[in-house]
Amino acid sequence: MKLHHLEVARSGSFSSIGAYLARARPDEPVMFYAADVLRAKVFQFQKTFAEGLSYAIKANNHPDVLGHVLDCGVCSFDVASPAEIRQVRRKAPGAVLHYNNPVRSLAEIETALRAGVSSFSVDRPSELEKLFALVPPGAATISLRFKHENPSSAYGFGAKFGATIADAERLLQSATRRGYRTGLNFHVGTQCNDPKAWADHLGIAAAVARNTGTVPAEINVGGGFPSWRTTEEPRLGDILRIIGAEFRAHFDPGRVRLLCEPGRALIADAVTLATRIKARSPADTLYLNDGIYGRLNEFPLVGLAGRTEILTPAGERRQGTAGLFRVFGPTCDSVDKLPEPVALPEDCREGDYLLFHGMGAYSNASATDFNGYGGHDWVAVDRLLPPAGSGPSEIDAV
Structure with missing residues (x-):
């Protein structure tokens, strides 16, 4: 019997984003967190600032993040x-x-x-x-x-x-x-x-x-x-x-x-946001389960997070020719859209997952629950990006 995605999330750390998506098939946004990325950023700053490093918790106040910052000696x-x-x-x-x-x-x-x-x-x-x-x-x-x-x-x-x-x-x-x-x-x-x-x-x-x-x-x-x-x-x-x-x-x-x-420089790169494509209609328009009232709220201010990829429900990477897509969020508000088109594989479809890397800062910390779209999962993974030389369909074991 297939586990509900929340039950899967609570089962422990996963080796990769693809492994989690293939097993859980979540329908809500998921924030994937790699603590080692946060630790590496903290240590980089500590070389210059030693005891003078403070974490701006406004960027991301998740208990796991605060705990790992403290574990690093901050x-x-x-x-x-x-x-x-x-x-x-x-x-x-x-x-x-x-x-x-x-x-x-x-x-x-x-x-x-x-x-x-x-x-x-x-x-x-x-x-x-x-x-x-x-x-x-x-x-x-x-x-x-x-x-x-x-x-x-x-x-x-x-x-x-x-x-x-x-x-x-x-x-x-x-x-x-x-x-x-x-x-x-x-x-x-x-x-x-x-x-x-x-x-x-x-x-x-x-x-x-x-x-x-x-x-x-x-x-x-x-x-x-x-x-x-x-x-x-x-x-x-x-x-x-x-x-x-x-x-x-x-x-x-x-x-x-x-x-x-x-704040941003410590936590942003340690988190990848996985959104799901709810619909593709017409050919160059996508509707996601998250948007600017949620964890994409910074995009109109600082621009798109340009490191993206699309995974199928089985966790496999889409590699079709890139095309430009208009992208809307899930709410009833027509301004709930990304400020400019996004280049994505043209073979993407409903049910796929659109991943935005570098999303740990000012995302879950400032998201709203407008129209009831505020929920998301927080999942620990060993890595956010595939290992060098891995194939497009590699699915790791839990």
């Missing part, structure tokens, strides 16, 4: 709300927490203080006054966030967050005069693949410190590190090398700590 987290603070505290009561959402209510600050938050990011006088009113100088670090235009990111944050350079200098001097331990932080923008962006921002941080006559206790280079969304691999190694070199050129590592808060 016990520092970027949090943006009381709910995220509570979530980390339940999993890691002694974790270091950096509250880097620079706008907070008084009640949120009080919650953070009770939870032992280590640092607060701030970018405007009104928010700094809130911290002065509630946070004693010895209780936490105040980190001043500045902004600088970076056209090489998918989208930036300057319209919402970040002080001008002049304002950052004034805020830094104000916090220093009050006796606070201070730092500087920035965010280059989402999915940035240009090492120069971090070099430019570190140079500005050095100028701010020099102009104010201060030695910041820490420099936080934020997030924005790229994941592998397209056929071209990101330049993450180059970016980390540039950060290390530029930091040492501008600051004394013996006096200033180097911090970062990646």
Whole structure:
């Protein structure tokens, strides 16, 4: 008798995506997770940041992900709300927490203080006054966030967050005069693949410190590190090398700590999303069981995840000539569609599985249940991609 796909999912880790699909034939979306990919990313960052690596849990707050991050020796987290603070505290009561959402209510600050938050990011006088009113100088670090235009990111944050350079200098001097331990932080923008962006921002941080006559206790280079969304691999190694070199050129590592808060770059490549084709009609239009109200919600913002493949219900890879397809999600809303056509094998059909690789970030964490389409399975696999040299029809044993 065929097992229901949820029962199969609970039976343990599978060797591959194809093995699971061939056995379970799921009709809901499935997120396939390979912990070894996450571990490799964490270790890559730890070579540059050592103890200064924080995980931004907004990217993916699944308990398995948090558990494996902690298993890698990371016990520092970027949090943006009381709910995220509570979530980390339940999993890691002694974790270091950096509250880097620079706008907070008084009640949120009080919650953070009770939870032992280590640092607060701030970018405007009104928010700094809130911290002065509630946070004693010895209780936490105040980190001043500045902004600088970076056209090489998918989208930036300057319209919402970040002080001008002049304002950052004034805020830094104000916090220093009050006796606070201070730092500087920035965010280059989402999915940035240009090492120069971090070099430019570190140079500005050095100028701010020099102009104010201060030695910041820490420099936080934020997030924005790229994941592998397209056929071209990101330049993450180059970016980390540039950060290390530029930091040492501008600051004394013996006096200033180097911090970062990646989310996307740690978890994105560790997850593949399998969607099912519900219908193909007409010839160049596909309807999936997931869409922009679900785990594909980022596509209109940062573009398609270009690493895709199609597997048959038996787990075999479709290898027909590529054609362009319009792709719609499952809801009744006509805007539930991918922002541009997708190149897929022309022999794909209803019941096949369309796989999107690199989908661990801002997918399950920000999906909605609009129209009742919110469910998905989370399945551990040993690998996400087929081994080199494997045939198109290889189906691995469980």
